[in-house]
Amino acid sequence: MKIEVVKNYDEISKLGAKYMIDVLRNEEKVVIGLPTGSTPIGMYKIIVEEYKKGNITFNNAKTFNLDEYIGLEKTNTNSYYYFMNSNLFSHIDIKNENINIPNGMAKNIKEECNNYEKRLKEQGPMDILFLGIGQNGHIGFNEPNDYFETNTYKVSLDESTVNANARFFDKIEDVPTSAITMGIKTILSAKKIVLLASGESKAETIKQAVNGKVTPMVPASVLQLHQDVTIIVDEAAAKYL
């Protein structure tokens, strides 16, 4: 694992964007795995600016999002589809057919999970996958558990995750309690993984993920087993490293 400690959130965003830009420039066809959440917003802003300056193109890029809530329409401002569109996709030249986000409104969720996994296998592997991390150590929506789930699957969200995500919703009852997420094996199939974490609230889980034992109780700890992982943290999130 490579650990990059930077000063603050802005520096995380800049460095994260640099990793994405490098891959976009160096690969002819690129497959990028993407997270939502608060953490990558700054990185996406920089990517949009670089695109507008003419420095990068997504013409030959495909993207696969990590996860999506079950039960939110695409038009719902809290869906990850909406998030990705407003923070990134509507501002860049990516082709619609090259955007992949699990469909949380699918009639048959199991089939949707299997198809997502299949599409990723056919079009992948991901050249680079960006991750955030939950305070409970989740990556994607792989919650602490007594075993690792492998492929894309339907997950029930932890109470702590529902509580953490409630800040985006009018009331806590509106927060979905289940989601579709890439599994741990799906995540580890990426050639390169870059995890971004900012703020003291992530410091304890970052310590466990980086220096603790590999356990499904801290899903991010499994990243210790991957051969090309970079963790970008600010000083606050690196407090216990």
Ligand code: F6R
């Ligand atoms: C979102 C995702 C989650 C978030 C994590 C951190 O697509 O996969 O694992 O990365 O919950 O969220 P923030 O960045 O809001 O702290």
